[in-house]
Amino acid sequence: MPDLSKIPVTIVTGFLGAGKTTLISHLIRNAGGRRLAVIVNEFGTLGVDGDILKGCAIPDCPAENVVELANGCICCTVADDFIPTVETLLALDPRPDHILIETSGLALPKPLLKAFDWPAIRSRITVDGVIALADAEAVAAGRFAPDLAAIDAQRAADPSIDHETPLSEVFEDQLACADLILLTKCDLAGADGIAAARAVIAAETVRPLPIVELVDGVVDPRVVLGLGAAAEDDIAARPSHHDGEDDHEHDDFDSIVVEWDTVEDPAALTTRIETLAAGGEILRVKGYAAVAGKPMRLLVQAVGARVRAHYDRPWGADEPRRTRLVVIAERGRLDPDAIGAALGA
Template sequence: MSDIAKVPCSIITGFLGAGKTTLVRNILQNAGGRRLAVIVNEFGDVGIDGEILKGCGVETCSEDRIVELSNGCICCTVADDFVPALESLLALEQPPQHILIETSGLALPKPLVQAFNWPAIASRVTVDGVITVVDGAAVAAGRFADDPAALKAQQAADPSLDHDNPLEEVYEDQLLCADLIVLNKADLLTDEERVRITAEIKAAVPRAVKVVISEGAKLDPKVLLGLNAAAEGDLAARPSHHDAEGEHDHDDFESFIVDIPAVGEPADILGRIGAATAAHDILRIKGFAEVKGKPMRLLIQGVGHRLQHQFDRAWHLGESRQGQIVVIGQKGLDRDAISREIAGG
């Protein structure tokens, strides 16, 4: 790579639990020797996503090339966090050949794309593409997004609805900024649902954007990288609900951590999480737990009532085995009740 060439960056966006971290992990594990780096933006106070990525054990993306930004939404902390993180990666003795940027599930991608025009980094990096990951099963269930046309019709018929649902706005903004849309978890969809959701996505995006289908966010990196979109120079084609705003906030959402003791079996903690999710308006669950007698760490991730778990890696020597679960939901969650139900107290 020429020293004067801009380093391509892929912005991986998508709603809560869509599969962004899994997609990034799959790219890292199939990098084909390419030097990669990752900037991951947590929504919460514990670096679960960063820990998942650091467990990959990929030589071409060592732990010092995975930067976690946990001070807030990446699109709200560009100057304080994002630009310095990029500069630190570019200053490495062997700088990355491609940088993956995983936003939080609530981030708006357009402000991040705009940041690539900042003088400090404009001559050194470019947005290779914005990749939006869509949770097909969640959309099919109407959990995170509605048909945009139906929403507009509802607003027109009901004068009391004077603004869009914030979840709908985030979902639409992520679609509108995309250069590639990944319809993930296709194995949980019927053929009719795949066709319908794909049609809804294409109807919501006013320009030609490819929609690719995936199961478990498994796609060849050749499909995802090398889009050469130079998105920072194409902002006018990426409309946003928030174009007229200087910034946005996430006052509609909150997150907190539940410390959990070691469990006898995975089913113990999964049952408690499932019960808490059924009883409260929890959007997303992610974290780790210790299973007594097991040398491996139990990774738990969930969207709504759907929970996934796996033993992702061995506990490190001397590492704290304190289990922690991040709970994300809309504001007003009963933190005490949820904590008791998940921790088993």
């Protein structure tokens, strides 16, 4: 049994666009009386997910309990960002009953897990569980790597060379660190896609793990919270491609912020993003658009060529009405001018 004097922490990991923010939004709204606090980590300078989660604030998880750490991998900035943030949350009155951590889609969970052994916090919090989200449709199609068929062909031609891509290593490390896997967007994958995704995950996991299928982040909080894993005491059972390294870098990925004034036609913007992603260079696009003649801001989130956009709330009186989109890709594949032109900026 975990030490009941410690505050439980759930780490939510998963590849880009797997549905982490949607899941945490659901947990906030269905906390069952728990006082929650949330740490959300963004890759890139423009925070989007933290703003979404603050918009879900309720009395048991007010906006001040949602802390955003942007422009830096949470597991690479432990001393400067993560530890002070945790200490700030522990000092809240009333103290949170449970802390949720949403990592960036590019984060490796194991270095973060090791941070829970830091003397300043290890006697006060425990990792209740590591939850890995996997997009069923994307995993079934192999989109966690740029071109799995080409990689497999190269490996078959020269088995002495390891052609693992950075994307696949991130995916495998997230699964290897998990206590529970949530298979998301099952409505888009269909029965065959779900079966294929399960087969991929089973082949990649190092130990048997429960897999729960869900749609739109809806899951009974009792399934996710209260696992009592004490994962910080079980690090050796969670192998990583980066074991033995003191730290890791995210030089394999890069992001830019494309900013301009208003968008005349939201449908045209969606088409532009789909066209840009069709080239296989772009992993993720997310941000807000200012649509001409509309008092609401348009929330845009894209994974590959799948784009979702909806008006989330009115622009604030003190907010500049501008369009700002974060674009994430593998390093060397971001041409800011070309991408800006492709988006119509």
